[in-house]
Amino acid sequence: MFNYYMPVDIHFGFGAISKVGEIARRFGFKGLIVCGNSAKRLGYLDKVVSNLVINNIRDIIVFDEIEPNPTDIAVNKGALIASSNQVDFIIGLGGGSVLDAAKAIAIVSSNEGFAWEYVNYPEGPKSIPYYTRPVIAIPTTAGTGSEVNKYSVLSNPNRKEKIAIAHSLNYPKVAIVDPELTMSMDKDLTATTGIDAFYHALESYTNKLENKIAEDFAVKAIKIIFDWLLIAYHEPQNKEARLNMSYAAMIAGIAIDQKRAGLIHSMEHTVSGRFPKIAHAKGLSALGYYITLFNIKKAPQKYQRLAEELGLKDEHELLNKLKELTIALSLPRSLKDLGLAQDEDIINDLAEDVHFTARGVFNINPADITEEDVRNIYKTSLFEDESLMYG
Numbered sequence: 001m002f003n004y005y006m007p008v009d010i011h012f013g014f015g016a017i018s019k020v021g022e023i024a025r026r027f028g029f030k031g032l033i034v035c036g037n038s039a040k041r042l043g044y045l046d047k048v049v050s051n052l053v054i055n056n057i058r059d060i061i062v063f064d065e066i067e068p069n070p071t072d073i074a075v076n077k078g079a080l081i082a083s084s085n086q087v088d089f090i091i092g093l094g095g096g097s098v099l100d101a102a103k104a105i106a107i108v109s110s111n112e113g114f115a116w117e118y119v120n121y122p123e124g125p126k127s128i129p130y131y132t133r134p135v136i137a138i139p140t141t142a143g144t145g146s147e148v149n150k151y152s153v154l155s156n157p158n159r160k161e162k163i164a165i166a167h168s169l170n171y172p173k174v175a176i177v178d179p180e181l182t183m184s185m186d187k188d189l190t191a192t193t194g195i196d197a198f199y200h201a202l203e204s205y206t207n208k209l210e211n212k213i214a215e216d217f218a219v220k221a222i223k224i225i226f227d228w229l230l231i232a233y234h235e236p237q238n239k240e241a242r243l244n245m246s247y248a249a250m251i252a253g254i255a256i257d258q259k260r261a262g263l264i265h266s267m268e269h270t271v272s273g274r275f276p277k278i279a280h281a282k283g284l285s286a287l288g289y290y291i292t293l294f295n296i297k298k299a300p301q302k303y304q305r306l307a308e309e310l311g312l313k314d315e316h317e318l319l320n321k322l323k324e325l326t327i328a329l330s331l332p333r334s335l336k337d338l339g340l341a342q343d344e345d346i347i348n349d350l351a352e353d354v355h356f357t358a359r360g361v362f363n364i365n366p367a368d369i370t371e372e373d374v375r376n377i378y379k380t381s382l383f384e385d386e387s388l389m390y391g
């Protein structure tokens, strides 16, 4: 049995950005645009503002202080701007960090308290939102899926934790997915965001939760990523590749929305929670192969079924394709590649963080897993030694 709820109005395709003003007018005439540096630098902010102005929306505030791995502090600051100016809507224009922040700013600005009260510890959030300002999410990368899901992953630098807000009020009202905005991504950003989408699809398909629609989306997303990510990586101006990757990222985002992600994401969040300079997808890439290897050895069934749906020989071919793709994209293959010190204390801290902030994920991992296993997987990746995987 499964339930499917996806309340986002999606506008997809080249040129979709030109609808922003017409769409924003549904919500009012005063807006906050949340973005980072790149949206300004690449001219996307000007493009959005001029389209709003053409549609008579002239009261526009820009909050451009969102950095990768967005913090609760930045969200609280943005929320204060939104609430004190009583904006009618919020536009998130950027990559995953910006979209996550824009959604969280909408939640916090419309309710009481601070951002960190709304994140999902295993015991649940401290506060539950009861209203949110409408958000228009405009991705400028192809990977996050945040434009179509209920998650906002936030970092708390004081607690060195990274946890998501996950609530049905945290969906954007509208997603404007225009692949044109992804055409200026450099190779590294194309690779990292694309592999993030891959892990969304892989984890949502293989975890123990049930949702047929999400699994169908996940299979399709993986097929597209295997076919098109390397082309987008080598040929940044290839419009067909960019269109396909925007679509794959979006449907993989729906897949995690319906079925959650899994252990790779949880184990990564503790890494970039403690080491905020590490990009989310690079952490995923450093851990993903080993965690998938662990799961395939202990509980291969879901991976066998996925391989079959993808038209591959078996789960080992799937793992091999992942390895080849990671190498071809020049992505890190281990925590050692990321430059983490080979230190037992780091391993213990990371494993404890997973237990404290995300132990719920143990229940949905395809294979039975313990805190000791998590420690061993971190160790395996840190020392690049598969013999350490099973203790």
Ligand SMILES: [Fe+2]
Pocket: 144, 196, 200, 265, 280
């Ligand atoms: Fe992700």
